[in-house]
Amino acid sequence: MSHFSYQDGVLHAESVPLPAIARQFGSPTYVYSKAQLLQNFRGYAKPSQGRDALVCYAMKANSNLAILDILAREGAGFDIVSGGELLRVIAAGGDPGKVIFSGVGKTVAEIELALEKGILCFNVESIPELHRINDVAGRLGKRAPVSLRVNPNVDPKTHPYIATGLKASKFGVAFSDALDTYRSAAALPHLDVVGIDCHIGSQLLDDAPLLEALDKLIELIDTLAAEGILLHHLDVGGGLGIDYGTGDNAPVAIGDYVSRVFARVDAWRAEKYEGKPIKVIFEPGRSIVGNTGVLLMSVEFLKPGEEKNFCVVDAAMNDMARPALYQAWMDVKPVQQREGAVVKYDLVGPICESGDWLARDRELAVEPGDLLAMMTGGAYGFTMASNYNTRGRAAEVLVDGDKVHLIRRREEPAELFALESVVK
Numbered sequence: 001m002s003h004f005s006y007q008d009g010v011l012h013a014e015s016v017p018l019p020a021i022a023r024q025f026g027s028p029t030y031v032y033s034k035a036q037l038l039q040n041f042r043g044y045a046k047p048s049q050g051r052d053a054l055v056c057y058a059m060k061a062n063s064n065l066a067i068l069d070i071l072a073r074e075g076a077g078f079d080i081v082s083g084g085e086l087l088r089v090i091a092a093g094g095d096p097g098k099v100i101f102s103g104v105g106k107t108v109a110e111i112e113l114a115l116e117k118g119i120l121c122f123n124v125e126s127i128p129e130l131h132r133i134n135d136v137a138g139r140l141g142k143r144a145p146v147s148l149r150v151n152p153n154v155d156p157k158t159h160p161y162i163a164t165g166l167k168a169s170k171f172g173v174a175f176s177d178a179l180d181t182y183r184s185a186a187a188l189p190h191l192d193v194v195g196i197d198c199h200i201g202s203q204l205l206d207d208a209p210l211l212e213a214l215d216k217l218i219e220l221i222d223t224l225a226a227e228g229i230l231l232h233h234l235d236v237g238g239g240l241g242i243d244y245g246t247g248d249n250a251p252v253a254i255g256d257y258v259s260r261v262f263a264r265v266d267a268w269r270a271e272k273y274e275g276k277p278i279k280v281i282f283e284p285g286r287s288i289v290g291n292t293g294v295l296l297m298s299v300e301f302l303k304p305g306e307e308k309n310f311c312v313v314d315a316a317m318n319d320m321a322r323p324a325l326y327q328a329w330m331d332v333k334p335v336q337q338r339e340g341a342v343v344k345y346d347l348v349g350p351i352c353e354s355g356d357w358l359a360r361d362r363e364l365a366v367e368p369g370d371l372l373a374m375m376t377g378g379a380y381g382f383t384m385a386s387n388y389n390t391r392g393r394a395a396e397v398l399v400d401g402d403k404v405h406l407i408r409r410r411e412e413p414a415e416l417f418a419l420e421s422v423v424k
Ligand SMILES: Cc1ncc(COP(=O)(O)O)c(C=O)c1O
Pocket: 058, 061, 079, 102, 103, 199, 201, 202, 203, 237, 238, 239, 240, 283, 284, 285, 286, 287
C-alpha cells in the first residue's frame, strides 16, 4: 500500500495535502511519509523476528537524522561509508554496536573513530585496508572486528553505474583471492575475523542474482570452516530494487526476498552445521526509503519550442541528480489534477547545464504555478544534492498521519558561502 495517494483530485502524503506543505514550506521540498518508512523497514524486520538477524540500513540513501532516529527506534543497525555517517548515527541516537562500515577508502582517522565508538564490524575491501585497520587497532590497544567484502562476480543486471560486484568493479576482494585474503586476515594480531559480506549492485528487480551471490558466500564459508576460520555472520548486502513506475518489471517484494534468504540459510545450516544458526545481516537502502519520499516542485514557466516543449520547474539536477547521472526515469505527477490540453514536455530546472533535466517527453496538463511531485524520490535524492549554481538545498519535511514536521530547513544563500573567505 502506498502512503502517497490522490484524495479528491489532490495528491496527499498520508492525510496531508501536498499544496498545504508547499504553502507552508515553499518548494522545492522533499516530503517523506513516516508510515511508508515503517512499512518498508518492517518488511525486512518482521520475517527476521526471533532470529539472529540485523537490518543495517544503508544510510547513504537518505541520512536525515529524523529518518535515522525512526529506524534506530525500530531496532535498525546502519551501514555507513564515512566517519561523518557514523557521527550522524550517534547524533540520531543509533547504536554504534550495530554499525557496519563499508567503503574502499577508509582513512586512519575514520578507523580510529569507528574503533573508539565500538562498531559491529569493518567490511574490508582490500589487503592494504586490512593492514591499516590492524595497525590502527594495535596502536589503540584494541581488536578490530572485520568482515571481507567478497566480489562474487555475479551479474546484477542493472545500470552499469550501480553494478558493484563484477570483476572490473573497484569494490571488494575477488572471489578467487578471498581464501588467501582470509588467511592473511586471520594471521594479523589485532583483527577478529567475524564475517563475510557482498553487495553486488543496486536497483535489482529480480532476487535471483542476490541469491546466486548468497550461494557463493555460503560455499566460501564452508571452505573457511574447513580451515578453522569460523565466521559469526553473513551479510548479504543491499540492492533490492523498487517500482519507479516505469510499468515494466515489478520488483520482488521485500518479504519474499527475505524469506527466500532465510529458507536457503536454514537449509544449509541444517545440512552442514547441525542447525547451528549464523547471524544474517541485510544492508538495504533504496528499498527502505525510495518510495517513502517525493520531491515537491512548482512550475515556473512553460516554454514551447520547435522540437521540444519545456516545462521549467524550480527543482533542478542539484536537488535530484539521478536523471542527469544515470538517465534514471522518475515518475512525475501533477499535485492537483486539472482538466485541459495535455502537452508533451521535457521537465528542466534553472541550472546552466543541458544535462539539467528531471524528466523527458512527459504528457502533462500544467500551467505556471502548478505543483508537481517527482515520485519515489526518497532514496539518493537529498543525499546526492549539491549547491551547484549557489542553490540552497531543498527543505525536508516528514508527514506522520495529519502532522507535518520540518526535519531540515531550506538552506539560505548566505550559508552557502559562509565558510569561504577572501584573501586580503
Ligand atoms: C556497500 C553497500 N551496501 C548497501 C548499499 C545499499 O544499496 P541499495 O540502496 O541498492 O539497497 C550500497 C549502495 O548501493 C552499498 O554500496
